[in-house]
Amino acid sequence: xxxxxxxxxxxxxxxxGGAGIQADLKTFQELQTYGMSVITSVVAQNTxxxxxxxxxxxxxxQKQLDSVINxxxxxxxKTGMIANIDMMEAIKAKIKDLHIPYVMDPVxxxxxxxxLIATDAxxxxxxxxxxxxxIVTPNIPEAxxxxxxxxxxxxxxxxxxxxxxxxxxxxxxxxxxxxxTGDAIxxxxxxxxxxxxxxxRIDTTNSHxxxxxxxxxxxxxxxxxxxxxNAVKQAKDYITKAIMHSFDLGHGSGPTNxxxxxxxxxxx
Numbered sequence: 001x002x003x004x005x006x007x008x009x010x011x012x013x014x015x016x017g018g019a020g021i022q023a024d025l026k027t028f029q030e031l032q033t034y035g036m037s038v039i040t041s042v043v044a045q046n047t048x049x050x051x052x053x054x055x056x057x058x059x060x061x062q063k064q065l066d067s068v069i070n071x072x073x074x075x076x077x078k079t080g081m082i083a084n085i086d087m088m089e090a091i092k093a094k095i096k097d098l099h100i101p102y103v104m105d106p107v108x109x110x111x112x113x114x115x116l117i118a119t120d121a122x123x124x125x126x127x128x129x130x131x132x133x134x135i136v137t138p139n140i141p142e143a144x145x146x147x148x149x150x151x152x153x154x155x156x157x158x159x160x161x162x163x164x165x166x167x168x169x170x171x172x173x174x175x176x177x178x179x180x181t182g183d184a185i186x187x188x189x190x191x192x193x194x195x196x197x198x199x200x201r202i203d204t205t206n207s208h209x210x211x212x213x214x215x216x217x218x219x220x221x222x223x224x225x226x227x228x229x230n231a232v233k234q235a236k237d238y239i240t241k242a243i244m245h246s247f248d249l250g251h252g253s254g255p256t257n258x259x260x261x262x263x264x265x266x267x268x
Contacts, residue, residue: 011080
């Protein structure tokens, strides 16, 4: 039996299936990685927004982590929605000695504008969790929140990526330009060099869960042993295809299509 790459996601749920834990597990599966999950919050949300949130008791989050860590191989993991400081402290205590790639999707506000993390927890995230990360993947508003600078240009995106690494201690930062116009351009700073990833912007409103899906794809590729650059490059290609083949579902912003690579293969 061949070795199977295993990835863990620590995040909140999305019952509509487009974001959160559900999107992460779909992405892991599509990218031939065995997916495991620890749920931090149960979120009532859909394509139109967030209706309610119930946080899992701290002891249950800790027990979920122990269940996985004590029994299963984990080759890479990611975090998404971690709503408050108590959760962050508990998770930090469990992950700080894993010594495997850690991908952080710094979920702070849903695309609909609904807050997903307590204000005081944002400081803890910057100061306590960011230094543990292999890579953090903020969009423009998240990068502004982390760094305190205004980002209105590609130069500012690059500055933010460097600040996140040199000021807050992340090993690498991928600042995503999805909130800009024109081509979809992201900048990866790995502590030594800036790498630019560019794709044609797709004219669609169906972008629910793009941040979760991209970070999950990076996690899957890192779990398989790919270099950071190649993991980001392949994940960028994956999310571009997922948006390209997205579809109308629900009454708001529809989901990306996690099956997109298979659809591309069928076309050929």
